[in-house]
Amino acid sequence: MTGPAGADPWAADRALARRCVRGDDGAWSELVHRFGARIYSHCRLAGLAPADAEDVSQEVLVSAFRSLGSYAGCSLATWLYRLTRRRIADHFRSPQRRLVPSAGIGAAAERPSGDDPERALASAAEARRIRHALATLTEPARSILVAYYLYETPVREIAGEMEMPVNTVKSHLHRGRLALRRHLEDRS
Amino acid sequence: MNCHELELRLYDEDCRCALLGEAPLPRDVQAHLGRCPACRKTWSDAATDTARLSHELLFDPPPSLLTPPRSVGSEQPSFQELIGWPELSWGLTAGAVLATFCGLLPAALPWCQWTGFWTGAAIGLAAAVLERAGIALFPEWT
Numbered sequence: 001m002t003g004p005a006g007a008d009p010w011a012a013d014r015a016l017a018r019r020c021v022r023g024d025d026g027a028w029s030e031l032v033h034r035f036g037a038r039i040y041s042h043c044r045l046a047g048l049a050p051a052d053a054e055d056v057s058q059e060v061l062v063s064a065f066r067s068l069g070s071y072a073g074c075s076l077a078t079w080l081y082r083l084t085r086r087r088i089a090d091h092f093r094s095p096q097r098r099l100v101p102s103a104g105i106g107a108a109a110e111r112p113s114g115d116d117p118e119r120a121l122a123s124a125a126e127a128r129r130i131r132h133a134l135a136t137l138t139e140p141a142r143s144i145l146v147a148y149y150l151y152e153t154p155v156r157e158i159a160g161e162m163e164m165p166v167n168t169v170k171s172h173l174h175r176g177r178l179a180l181r182r183h184l185e186d187r188s
Numbered sequence: 189m190n191c192h193e194l195e196l197r198l199y200d201e202d203c204r205c206a207l208l209g210e211a212p213l214p215r216d217v218q219a220h221l222g223r224c225p226a227c228r229k230t231w232s233d234a235a236t237d238t239a240r241l242s243h244e245l246l247f248d249p250p251p252s253l254l255t256p257p258r259s260v261g262s263e264q265p266s267f268q269e270l271i272g273w274p275e276l277s278w279g280l281t282a283g284a285v286l287a288t289f290c291g292l293l294p295a296a297l298p299w300c301q302w303t304g305f306w307t308g309a310a311i312g313l314a315a316a317v318l319e320r321a322g323i324a325l326f327p328e329w330t
């Protein structure tokens with residue numbers, strides 16, 4: 001998590017972005033490893049089919065590389081969240097998109113296998129339930145929860161991105177989290 | 189702090205860190221939890237949710253996504269991507285500074301300030317463009 005404390009809370013992110021712009025392969029790998037899974041997960045949670053999610057995530061990363069020179073004013077996580085959100089919106093406007101029913105959002109068996117198969121299965125089931133519960137939330141609560149929990153974006157930055165007061169974002173987060181919790185309790 | 193304020197306080201960054209066990213409880217939160225059993229339950233639920241939501245919302249990405257295509261790493265930014273408002277601002281600022289400096293010289297001639305402005309602007313713009321292009325003039329500063 002990048003904690004915004006001190007004079008320049010995003011100094012490390014800006015340094016990473018600069019190294020990427022200079023063509024430093026190590027920096028690019030670091031960025032992709034830090035954010036690739038979050039971008040892909042964001043696409044899947046928005047209801048994209050796996051193949052579409054992969055395509056859109058690749059587009060986001062290419063677009064990020066091209067525009068990293070203009071990155072400023074927020075954490076990299078927030079910047080990439082914004083980029084991904086726009087790409088997902090573009091995708092839903094395109095006629096070639098593949099539709100995934102909301103029940104299918106959590107259906108992919110994509111959890112780490114680990115050493116203990118039973119534990120891995122239980123963990124996969126829990127992940128599926130949570131993702132399905134998230135799909136039942138309405139906007140903007142769902143997007144706010146994705147930004148806060150998946151990208152670890154601070155509330156203040158989400159408020160700026162969504163153009164709403166900080167306390168409104170917090171209320172959405174709180175109500176959304178309680179709705180998820182209720183949904184999970186009802187199903188178990 | 190009342191119970192509603194605590195509910196909203198849960199989503200501040202210091203509380204997120206405390207919920208994840210990465211930082212101590214903020215004092216104001218600790219004081220409220222000390223006297224409010226209902227909010228102790230709220231806090232405990234939030235800790236469980238914060239840990240599991242950060243983890244369980246993540247899908248395993250396809251391996252191809254984690255291997256950036258070579259073409260991406262070798263692409264160079266275009267001219268339009270190299271000159272934007274920040275670069276122009278740097279140019280104008282450097283020009284203004286040098287023009288002011290030239291104006292302060294004891295034997296300043298009328299054309300001296302304009303020459304200073306354009307020289308400063310050119311140097312400022314070039315430095316900002318080189319910086320954006322990835323050719324840092326002072327790499328140890330970045």
Ligand SMILES: [Zn+2]
Nearest residue numbers: 190191224227
């Ligand atoms: Zn209370």
